[in-house]
Amino acid sequence: MIVGRREAWLGRVFLVLLMVMTVLPLVSLFVTALHPSGTYPTGLEWPSEPRWDNFATAFQAAHMGELLGSSTLIVLGVVPLSLLLATMAGFAIGQLRMKGHRWVFLMFVLGLTLPYEGVITPLYYQIRDLGLLNSRWAIILPLIALFMPFGVFWMRAHFVTMPGDISEAAQIDGANSWQQFWRIHVPLAMPAISSLAILQFLWTWNQFLLAIVLVGDPRKRTMAGALGAFQGQWGTDIPLLCAGSLLVLAPVLVLFLIFQRRFTSALLQGSLKG
């Protein structure tokens, strides 16, 4: 095709431009982070003497070590349990299809579009009454519940495509529902579960609203929540703030680059399932 070549060339230019646009804010963050702390650099300007030690300073100022630990604890508290609950519910709704399963499903689906701001105020008083304010539980418990609509929706979409024959064969072999679930259905659902795990990891790690409302101490927050506090404290020191931001986004970025294929397919499916 004659037109093909010109179009392909135009496409390349577009694509490169788009990629430059995408990474430019991060490049600017990086370059600025190398300027002497406390200065006001101008735009994209490579400093005469790059101050690599800014990263070390920011690491200490933001208590990065503790933060990594705190975010990891929160993720470990949320993701496995949330996956288990969602998978069990998805199995019941998609495979067992007991009487009333449509209503249960509808109830979860209604929560899909719920903005977290819609429940944050009562959640604060509820968590306070439970005596959990300022603890990591304050983020973990609500987040597990808030992940339920999407998780159940996602797992049910998987289980509904599984032929019922599998269960029936196992049933004849004498396996009860619990055994069928663990020995047959969970292993078969692994691709769906692991994509969901990636999404929930990202949403937990980057959770901001719950963290700033329910946990006052930045060191017990998620990474994103702690960055908010860091901005409040060091907002006037631009290079240090930039260095801190880079450190905060580094862990997810690294994980993303390592598992990029899994991440991109999970994110694409995650939106398309809708």
Add this chain to the structure above:
Amino acid sequence: MTQRMAGGVLTPPASRPEVLPKTAKPRVRRGKAWIGWLFVAPAITAYALFVLLPMGRTVQYSFYEWDGIGASPWVGFDNYVKVFTDPELSGTIVNAFELIVFFSGVPVLLGLAIAATIRRIATTRLAVVARTVLFIPQVIPLVAAGIAWSWLLSGNGLVNQVLSAVGLGGVTRAWLGDFGTALPAVGVIGAWVLLGLCTLLLLAGMSKIDPALYEAARIDGAGPLREFFSITVPSLRQEIGVCVTVTVIAALASFDIVYIATQGGPGNTTMVPGLEIYYQAFVERQVGVASALAVVLVVLVLLCVLPIQRLTKEES
């Protein structure tokens, strides 16, 4: 959340065709319904305790005047009246709708144009790299995106540097601090976050269009524009629906970016419902007003999302 994507990339159901309704063979298990209920019980419990219960309480609080500590007199619909008549509160809703132009309009339209342009090279090495790069804004915390862009758009930032370099020094300003430009500037940040996702979703959709359609159009003498409007856009109904849904939710329920970039200022020019709820509930201690606004926000999101779902799904 949005997920955040914001909260997250959540959209209501039904894109996936119901695979096995009534014609499927009768289930052997039917008799033991209680087993099914045992399996969903934990999920329902968590959902009821930390989503349904608080949602119910939001509705309840919205009819009272409460400072979070003392007595709470019943005030009927007063809080709702306030939400719609107090310009400080109703303005946040207007702002949220203005943000839709940037959060949804720009990524979807630009995403369509870009995806159509790069469709033919979608399998090259460059495109594979692009797939990763374009997803970065979806992966990093919105807070970090907010900080990066606050700096880009500041008085000394790269945006002004570029403008000066091309001879537009006259328009430079602190974009997020200017009454006239703050809201669009926040919109630009949202557009940056969502553009890559929309482009890739649309591109994935385009790869499913039968190439024979394009061949036929070419033979009939259709140019790229004609091709775009008569083949590409109609075939992408569902993908466009997903993009619009995700981005509209991100705009209406925006919080992180605004909190970091402008805190709602200057004045109230960038105040959005999410942030106003936060201020009313935890700074002003007007729990009733905050809750009424929260109910309005939840309903608003549903009212916007349901028609989009209808429009894009009816054929499938």
